[in-house]
Amino acid sequence: MARDQRIEPADEMPDGYRRTMVRQIAQHAHSEIIGMQPEGEWITRAPTLRRKAILLAKVQDEAGHGLYLYSAAETLGADRGDLTRRLIDGKQKYSSIFNYPTRSFADVGVIGWLVDGAAICNQVPLCRSSYGPYARAMIRICKEESFHQRQGYELLMTMMHGTPRQREMVQDAVDRWWWPSLMMFGPPDAQSPNTAQSMAWKIKRHTNDELRQRFVDMTVPQAAALGVTLPDPALRWNEERGHHDFGQPDWDELKRVISGDGPMNRRRLDRRRRADEDGAWVRSAAAAHAVRTSRAAGPGTGGLDGEA
Numbered sequence: 001m002a003r004d005q006r007i008e009p010a011d012e013m014p015d016g017y018r019r020t021m022v023r024q025i026a027q028h029a030h031s032e033i034i035g036m037q038p039e040g041e042w043i044t045r046a047p048t049l050r051r052k053a054i055l056l057a058k059v060q061d062e063a064g065h066g067l068y069l070y071s072a073a074e075t076l077g078a079d080r081g082d083l084t085r086r087l088i089d090g091k092q093k094y095s096s097i098f099n100y101p102t103r104s105f106a107d108v109g110v111i112g113w114l115v116d117g118a119a120i121c122n123q124v125p126l127c128r129s130s131y132g133p134y135a136r137a138m139i140r141i142c143k144e145e146s147f148h149q150r151q152g153y154e155l156l157m158t159m160m161h162g163t164p165r166q167r168e169m170v171q172d173a174v175d176r177w178w179w180p181s182l183m184m185f186g187p188p189d190a191q192s193p194n195t196a197q198s199m200a201w202k203i204k205r206h207t208n209d210e211l212r213q214r215f216v217d218m219t220v221p222q223a224a225a226l227g228v229t230l231p232d233p234a235l236r237w238n239e240e241r242g243h244h245d246f247g248q249p250d251w252d253e254l255k256r257v258i259s260g261d262g263p264m265n266r267r268r269l270d271r272r273r274r275a276d277e278d279g280a281w282v283r284s285a286a287a288a289h290a291v292r293t294s295r296a297a298g299p300g301t302g303g304l305d306g307e308a
C-alpha cells in the first residue's frame, strides 16, 4: 500500500479492510440500482424522442454500474443475492440523494448536472482506490458519469433558452436539489469517524469536506453560465482561501434520510423489493440453464438430460 500498489482479490488483507471494502462497494452498487428509479419514472414522459433516447441510455448505464460493482464485491467473497437481500431488508444503505422525489422533467437535467456532477467529484479519486477491481470499475463508470453530467447540463441550457415557465422549472429544481447534492459527500469531517481509517487504507483519497469544496468551486461558474441562482445566501468567493465560502446543509435532515425517514425511502425500497420478486423466475431459469449447459459440457455426462 505504501508503494501505491493495488490490492488484488487473492492477496492477503486484514478482515477490517475486506469488510470495509465490501460495505463501501455494496453501498455504491445499491446506489446505482436505486438511482435508476427517480429518473426512470420520466422515461415514459420524456418530451421528445431524442430526450427519451438519452434518458434511456443514462438509466441503463446506471444498471451497468450496479452490475460492475456487485461483481467487484463478489471478488471479495460477497454474494450478490445476499447483498440485495440486505438492501431490501434495510440492513445496507444507499445514497441519501435518491430518497427525494422528481417533480418535473427539469429534475432530470438537474440530477444529471448536480447529482452526477457530485458523483464524479466523489468517484474520480476512487479510480486510484487501493482495491484493484474497484478502482478499475471506477474508470469506466467515471467516463459514463461525465456523459450523464453533460446531458443534464445540455438539457438545462436548452430549457433556460426556452419559455419563462421552463426557466422557472429549472430554478425550482435547482432550489430543491442543491442542498441534498451537498449532502452526498457525507457528514462534515469532524463527524465522520471512519474517514481516517479509510484514508490510511487508501480506500478514500480526500475527506468529505475537501470533496464538497471541490464540487462547490466547480459548480458555481456553471450555475452562472446557465443563469440559475444557487439557493445559498452565504455563497461567495473568498479571495484569501482561493475557494468559495458556502452555508452548511441541514445535517439533521441527512441523518433522518439515511436512517430511513426521507420523502421517498419507503417507495424506493418497495419498488426494489417488487423488482426482485418479479425477477425471481428469471434468476432460477438462468441458474437451471447454467447447470444444464455445464453438465452438457462436462466429461461423461451424456449430454443434455433436461433435468435441473
Ligand SMILES: [Fe+2]
Pocket: 032, 061, 062, 065, 141, 145
Ligand atoms: Fe452511475
Ligand SMILES: [Fe+2]
Pocket: 062, 116, 119, 144, 145, 148
Ligand atoms: Fe450517473
